Amino acid sequence: xxxxxxxQATIERKKELGNSYFAFEISPxxxxxxxxxxxxxxxxxxxxxxxxxxxxxxxxxxxxKKTVEIIFKVFGRGTALLSRRHPGDMLDILGPLxxxxxxxxxxxxxxxxxxxxxxPPIYFLAKELVAKxxxxxxxxxxxxxxxxxxxVELARIRRxxxxxxxxxxxxxxxxxxxVTKALAKEIDGLHGKLRIYAxxxxxxxxxxxxxxxxxxxxxQLSLEAPMPCGIGICLGCILPLTAxxxxxxxxxxxxxxxxxxxx
Amino acid sequence: xxxxxxxxxxGIKFRNPILTASGTCGYGEELADIYDLSVLGGIVTKSxxxxxxxxxxxxxTAETASGMLNAIGLANVGVDKFIEEKLKFLEKxxxxxxxxxxxxxxxxxxxxxVRLADCPRADMVELNFSCPNVDEGMEIARxxxxxxxxxxxxxxxxxxxxxxxxxxxVTDVALIARGCEAGGADAxxxxxxxxxxxxxxxxxxxxxxxxxxxxxxxxIKPVALxxxxxxxxxxxxxxxxxxxxxxxxxxxxxxxCGASAVQVGTALFVEPNAPVKIIKDLKKFLIKxxxxxxxDLIGQLREY
Numbered sequence: 084x085x086x087x088x089x090x091q092a093t094i095e096r097k098k099e100l101g102n103s104y105f106a107f108e109i110s111p112x113x114x115x116x117x118x119x120x121x122x123x124x125x126x127x128x129x130x131x132x133x134x135x136x137x138x139x140x141x142x143x144x145x146x147x148k149k150t151v152e153i154i155f156k157v158f159g160r161g162t163a164l165l166s167r168r169h170p171g172d173m174l175d176i177l178g179p180l181x182x183x184x185x186x187x188x189x190x191x192x193x194x195x196x197x198x199x200x201x202x203p204p205i206y207f208l209a210k211e212l213v214a215k216x217x218x219x220x221x222x223x224x225x226x227x228x229x230x231x232x233x234x235v236e237l238a239r240i241r242r243x244x245x246x247x248x249x250x251x252x253x254x255x256x257x258x259x260x261x262v263t264k265a266l267a268k269e270i271d272g273l274h275g276k277l278r279i280y281a282x283x284x285x286x287x288x289x290x291x292x293x294x295x296x297x298x299x300x301x302x303q304l305s306l307e308a309p310m311p312c313g314i315g316i317c318l319g320c321i322l323p324l325t326a327x328x329x330x331x332x333x334x335x336x337x338x339x340x341x342x343x344x345x346x
Numbered sequence: 347x348x349x350x351x352x353x354x355x356x357g358i359k360f361r362n363p364i365l366t367a368s369g370t371c372g373y374g375e376e377l378a379d380i381y382d383l384s385v386l387g388g389i390v391t392k393s394x395x396x397x398x399x400x401x402x403x404x405x406x407t408a409e410t411a412s413g414m415l416n417a418i419g420l421a422n423v424g425v426d427k428f429i430e431e432k433l434k435f436l437e438k439x440x441x442x443x444x445x446x447x448x449x450x451x452x453x454x455x456x457x458x459x460v461r462l463a464d465c466p467r468a469d470m471v472e473l474n475f476s477c478p479n480v481d482e483g484m485e486i487a488r489x490x491x492x493x494x495x496x497x498x499x500x501x502x503x504x505x506x507x508x509x510x511x512x513x514x515x516v517t518d519v520a521l522i523a524r525g526c527e528a529g530g531a532d533a534x535x536x537x538x539x540x541x542x543x544x545x546x547x548x549x550x551x552x553x554x555x556x557x558x559x560x561x562x563x564x565x566i567k568p569v570a571l572x573x574x575x576x577x578x579x580x581x582x583x584x585x586x587x588x589x590x591x592x593x594x595x596x597x598x599x600x601x602x603c604g605a606s607a608v609q610v611g612t613a614l615f616v617e618p619n620a621p622v623k624i625i626k627d628l629k630k631f632l633i634k635x636x637x638x639x640x641x642d643l644i645g646q647l648r649e650y
Contacts, residue, residue: 086379089619127616134563135409136616177618311407311414312615315376318418319407328400329421334376 087314088114089177094170095150102232103157104200105166106142111149112176118144119183120208121305121338124151125313127175130164136177137161138310138333140282142203143210151176154235156200180313181337184208184303186215187278193217194270194302196225196291198262198283199233204305205282206240213243223248223269227262227287231255263290270298278302279341288346295341302341308332349632350639351625353387353607355584356507356532358469360387360442360607362628363597363640364621367588367611368393368446368472368511369418373432374439380618385625388442390535390609391432393474396454398424408544408553413563413590414612415542417556420448425458433467443467444509448474452486452496459504472509472535473500487513490525497529507532509586512577514566515541519573520580527581535586535609536577537570563612564590571603578604578645592620594627601643 096108112124118141125136143152157166168174184204187193193212197205205224212222224243227250228234234249234256241247249257250265258265262283270277279302281291288304295302308320315334323345324330330344351362365388371377374389383389401421408415423432428445436443445468449455455473462468473496475487486492493510500508510526512519514537523534539560544553552558570589578585587605591597592613600608613620632640 085381087618089380089617132411133409134411134413134616308404309407311409312618314379314618316370316372316618317407317416317615318401318421319405319416321401321404321406323403329404 086117087178087180088112089175091173092176094168094172094174095148097168097170100154100235102235103166104154104235105157106152106154106236107165107168108145108150108152109174109176110151112151112178113149114179115144115149115151116146118151118179120211121183121204122179122181123313123337124153124176124178125180125310126165127177128161128164128168129175133161133164135311136313137165138180138313140204140305140337141179141207143207154200154203177313181333182335184280184305184338186212188276189217191276191278192221192223192273194223194225194266194277194279196262196266196279196281196283196287197227198281198287199228201281201283201287201305202226202236205280206236208280209240209243209245213245219245222246225250225262225266225269227251227265227283229253261287261290263287263294266291267294270300281305285346292341292346300341303338304341304344305337306332306339306344307337347638349629349637351629353641355586355606356470358442358507362387362625363601363607364625364628365390365442365444365586365607365609366614366621367609368474369416370611370614373428374436375432377614377618378439381622383436383439384441386441386621387607388444388469389436390444390472391428391446392422393420393446393448394422394425394428394458395420395448396425396457398422398427403555406554406556406559408559410542410544410561410563411565413561413565414615415544415554415559415561416539417554417559419556425461429461429465433465437467442469444470444472446472446474446511452492452499455496456499456503459500463504468506470507470509470532471500471504472511473497474511474538475513487522488516490521493522493525494529497526497531501530509533509535511538512536512573513538514569514573520576523577523581527583531583533584533586533606534577534581535588537566537573537589540566540569562590564592566590567596571599574600574605575603575647591624592617594624594631597624597628598631598643601640602645602647604645604647606641606644
């Protein structure tokens with residue numbers, strides 16, 4: 084059996100989350116059960132102006148319905164076109180792709196850091212940690228954005244029953260300032276072993292990387308690069324490794340250990 | 347009746363005329379996660395050089411209208427690791443392996459092919475004289491007598507068939523084709539990418555750190571067809587068509603223009619299983635047209 088499937092699926096559900104954010108439920112996808120937090124799917128958006136597929140981190144899965152859920156923000160041509168698709172429309176889905184987050188040890192407190200559109204894989208990880216009956220007090224979700232409108236699906240994250248720390252740069256919700264500042268402040272008051280997981284904009288990831296290295300906290304970052312093929316054959320989505328050479332974000336990543344990639 | 351899809355090039359028999367193009371399928375490992383490589387007529391590996399190469403810094407790909415630009419810069423594991431690991435991996439599959447070879451000087455092609463001569467899994471070599479993204483290589487691609495010399499030098503050390511891959515970035519592709527034929531090439535593959543550029547109007551910068559890159563995908567198919575058609579009339583050795591092939595219709599077009607086989611390249615980035623579909627559809631087409639074998643298509647273009 085092949086590990087990766089290429090299939091035609093339907094947009095079952097479309098939700099507008101405001102501030103140009105959308106959630107799509109896509110079904111059926113035969114590999115739903117094998118998808119792990121941190122992995123992504125590569126979608127073909129049928130349109131003459133688009134040649135490559137577009138990569139989307141998996142936000143959630145519903146194995147019984149064979150459904151994959153993604154969240155995206157309209158950013159360029161691809162996401163703009165995708166946002167105009169409707170329930171019932173077909174999409175070609177390729178996946179699951181990339182590696183996944185390594186779960187924390189039982190004693191460790193997992194600090195999950197999501198910045199803006201980097202939230203989906205972090206939510207998926209949080210959901211899996213909760214589903215695996217981890218001590219909920221040992222999972223803290225940090226969610227940051229420019230303003231409260233960026234913190235989409237906040238109610239759903241809160242329903243996981245874990246502590247959610249919000250941060251907005253304009254102060255419209257929670258901590259006023261960068262989510263990494265909120266994280267640093269929180270870490271000062273925490274005891275025991277910690278492990279950081281982060282996905283978000285480049286600046287945030289750099290700050291988390293630095294913070295984790297400075298305080299010798301282990302952790303993983305989910306990185307991004309434009310991905311033509313998504314399966315490791317085009318060598319387009321490369322990033323420089325700290326140890327030298329390049330890594331294919333789609334294949335060896337998108338999840339890397341703190342300090343592993345030169346950000 | 348099931349039509350016969352097999353083709354033969356320089357005594358090597360391929361189960362069908364669909365190969366994957368160099369630089370678009372790595373060394374086969376990634377596609378093997380999606381389907382059995384044994385369905386392919388053949389696989390043409392990523393260019394191999396004497397020493398490993400990291401390639402150019404990112405960004406090195408850009409999406410363009412009906413295609414893409416790339417300037418990877420021949421990133422590859424080098425011939426030693428290729429033979430030890432990558433070629434070994436391909437032993438599992440019942441498909442022809444064509445090793446694409448790149449170098450800065452004729453001697454480098456020879457050095458690599460000497461090594462490959464002892465590897466029976468390397469059914470053929472394809473000489474990449476035409477990578478537009480490394481300065482050194484283009485000289486051979488543009489000079490028929492140099493191309494002839496390079497092919498002849500490789501022929502002396504490599505005991506199995508040698509393919510020369512032609513660049514479209516020349517004044518007269520037929521002239522280079524004849525040079526390669528004179529040097530003893532067993533087949534020609536064409537075309538490599540066309541030199542192109544994409545610009546970002548926000549940063550005023552090219553979209554590739556190499557500034558220019560190689561254009562590929564459906565955008566270049568008409569150029570490729572015209573060149574295959576031209577070279578088919580200029581040489582006697584078999585041709586392998588390359589350039590934007592995405593569907594069985596594209597394959598038929600290339601074969602009518604004179605190609606004995608084709609390579610699917612950039613399409614793999616969008617549809618990694620495109621070859622599987624193409625092979626199935628090609629069979630249906632032959633049945634519909636009541637053709638008993640795919641070779642009946644080669645060079646059957648009815649020109650005005």
